[in-house]
Each structure stands twice: as structure tokens, then as C-alpha cells.
Amino acid sequence: MxxxxxxxxxxxxxxxxxxxxxxxxxxxxxxxxxxxxxxxxxxxxxxxxxxxxxxxxxxxxxxxxxxxxxxxxxxxxxxxxxxxxxxxxxxxxxxxxxxxxxxxxxxxxxxxATEVLMFYVMFEATLIPTLILITRWGNQAERLNAGTYFLFYTLAGSLPLLIALLTLHNHTGTLSFFTLHFSPSMTLHLYGDKLWWAACMIAFLVKMPLYGAHLWLPKAHVEAPVAGSMVLAAVLLKLGGYGMMRVIVMLDPLTNELSYPFIILALWGVIMAGSICLRQADLKSLIAYSSVSHMGLVTAGILIQTPWAFTGALILMISHGLTSSALFCLANTNYERTHSRTMVLARGMQTALPLMASWWFIATLANLALPPLPNLMGEIMIITSIFKWSSWSLALTGVGTLITAAYSLHMFLTSQHGPVPHHMMALPPSHSREHLLLALHLLPLLLLVMKPELVWGWVM
Missing domain, CATH: 1.20.120 (Four Helix Bundle (Hemerythrin (Met), subunit A))
Incomplete structure (x- = not known):
């Protein structure tokens, strides 16, 4: 360490x-x-x-x-x-x-962190550097608005969590991950107890983000510089999933009843965010909404709390981190040459940058969960667990995966195929730095196919 x-x-x-x-x-x-x-x-x-x-x-x-x-x-x-x-x-x-x-x-x-309060402090501390990155190094004039959304959504969700954690400490006498499993479960019968459960979960659901509390994410992604988008997509969203996995074990008696609306909202969010992706004109915005769609599946998997669902959620978090970060890097290489994120104005890139098109192809296939990539392994484990929970959920997850494939192919075909616009004739060539960057994103994803137990977690 x-x-x-x-x-x-x-x-x-x-x-x-x-x-x-x-x-x-x-x-x-x-x-x-x-x-x-x-x-x-x-x-x-x-x-x-x-x-x-x-x-x-x-x-x-x-x-x-x-x-x-x-x-x-x-x-x-x-x-x-x-x-x-x-x-x-x-x-x-x-x-x-x-x-x-x-x-x-x-x-x-x-x-x-092994203390919940230390985790909470570090969870909040990541806000400050990310906020400065968005508001100082962002590309567009909207960046201050995006930074405000990001700050206040996250703070509004996490302040109830602090009160809930202090209440928990008052009841159990400890906030250590080692001993919380062994402390007696709280008797949760009153409406106040249900509010305590919601306070524990909402901070992480906003960070994931759950559909409905997701409005900060596309703004933050679109306005952030490439490093900000990469770290937001790859790691900061995963803080929400990690926090849920740690905290949900302590909320066991109530989770079985109270998680129903959140699971349904997460699965509905997979379809809605995917549908929004289908009609996005902005490339970075499309990739940002695809993160909301994938994280909806992770949220549903964690709330179901079966070993398979937990494993699938962790695998999907890791593989989505590498894939979406690679897609943001590819969007940035386009932006640095065309100075536009609008897909219609920057099409036909395969003719101009043929080697970059192969990276686009691999990243797009990873995004739509092509076998045998870990993305598919994570999605299948979560979908199987959700189907076991309720067979009706297959309709939602099936439509969600279909829409994911549709918008991923739409993104690839729109940006890479078609005639090259006349204003894009003198483009600088792709650099070895960019190829190295994308190789370091996508090679770990391919290597995880050989040894997936590294990202299985402790449940298998």
C-alpha cells in the first residue's frame, strides 16, 4: 500500500x-x-x-x-x-x-479507507480538484454552470449521508468496516428509519448517477477538459458504486423492501438514457449519457445484493471505466483537429485518420459489450441476477441492451463514415502519443479476458 x-x-x-x-x-x-x-x-x-x-x-x-x-x-x-x-x-x-x-x-x-467517516471525507474531497478542473480548464463558456450543477447536486445528496452516519455511530459505537457487519442490526420500523435508509443511499445514487439525479453528469462531462472527463467517467462514478457496496450490507432489513422503486428507476434509466443517446448531436454528450445508461445497470445489480449481481457490478464498473475513458480520449482527438464536437460537422474521419478509426471500432464494440470482453461478462451477470429477482425485468434489460448497441453503432457510423466535409480537408495526422494512449486503455480490457478473476471481487 x-x-x-x-x-x-x-x-x-x-x-x-x-x-x-x-x-x-x-x-x-x-x-x-x-x-x-x-x-x-x-x-x-x-x-x-x-x-x-x-x-x-x-x-x-x-x-x-x-x-x-x-x-x-x-x-x-x-x-x-x-x-x-x-x-x-x-x-x-x-x-x-x-x-x-x-x-x-x-x-x-x-x-x-476502513472507517466510513474517512471514506466520506475523501469522497467529498474529490469534489474540489474536479471542480477546479471543470471551471478553470473547461472548453466552453458554460463551464461555470456545469461546475455549479456538479457541486450542488453532490453536496445536496451527501449532507444527509453525514447525518445518517453520525446517527449510525451513535447507535453502534463504531464506524469501522471491520466491525459494522457484527454490530446488532437496527430495529427499523418507523418512518424516520426509512428516511435514514434513504439518506444513506441517496448520496451514492446521485454520484452514480441514478436516472432522475443525473442532470449534473452530461454538463460536467461536456464542459470538462479531457482529463476531467476521463477521471469523472472512469473513477469518480465508481466511488458511488463502491460506497453503495460497502454501506448496503449494513442496511439489510430495510433494503429488501425499499430498494424496489430504485431498481425500477435504474432499469428505466437504462432505456431512457439510451434513447437520449440516439438523438444526441454532441459527441461528448452522447458518451456521457451512455455512462448514465451503464451505471443504471450497475445500480440495479448492487441493490439486488446477490453474489452474482455484486460481481457483475464490479466487473462492469472496471470495464466501463476503461471503455468510456477511451471514448472520451477519441472524442478529444477529433475535437483537437476539428474544433467541434458536433458529429455531423466532423464525419468521415475514417478517410482522414484510418488508424484512429480502428481504435474507434474497438472502443465502440467494447461499449456495446461484444463477447468475450469483460463488459459483456458484467452485463450478463447483472441481467441474470435481475431476471432471477423478477422475470418481468427482462423486457427492460433486453430493450436497454438493444438501444445500447444501436447508439454505439450510430456513434461509430456517424463519426467515421460518409463524405468528409469540405472544411476538414487539411487535418493534422494522428500522433504516436495518441495511439499509445488508446492502446493503454484498450489492451488492459483485452487482457482481462484472459484473467477475469482479478476484478471478480470477494464474492466468487
Missing amino acids: LTILTPTIMLFPTLWLVPSKYLWTSALAHTLMIAIFSFTLFNQTADTGWTFLSPFMATDPLSTPLLVLTCWLLPLMVLASQNHTASEPVSRQRTFLSLLASLQLFLILAFS
């Missing part, structure tokens, strides 16, 4: 003291080293399932894949942002990289 925590802390002096001509090289080398060190977490499972650093920090098979994903994403964000920030003064480039490093530090502390 210290092998990734200490280098992450030491990244801050490195970024501010290194000469400006070596800034991006040293940042990339340093973050890549942290990412490689993080793989050692995979083979440290103790008999209890927990691997200790201290009483307040430990990892288990649920948090390890998400920790490794967090560490793997930082060098990719550094690679993707190099062109975006090249024209800025060096001090601003250092600040930008420091924000990314602070985001990684908070996420490592959140995923390895």
Missing part, C-alpha cells in the same frame, strides 16, 4: 521542482511507475480478505481493482492533456498536474 501512497505524495515536489522542459516527461514516468507498482496489490490477499497498512487503511478484493484503475488512469490523463495545456504558462501546467495528483491521492485514501 505504501508503494503507491508514498510516490503519489512525492509527486507534488517533483512537479514543482523539476525543470520546465522535463515537466511532462518526468510526470509521465513518475505516474507510470506508480501504476506499475499498484499491480502488486493484486497478489496480497490475506486469509481474512483484508491487507492492512494501518487500522485506518486496508485493501480487500473489492477495493483493489478500483485502486489499480485509479493509479492506471493518472499517466493516461497526463498523456491526454499534454496537447491541451501546451500553450499555457508553465506555472499553470504545474498547477494542472498537481490537481490531477491530488485527485489520485484522495481517491487512493477513499478506496483504502
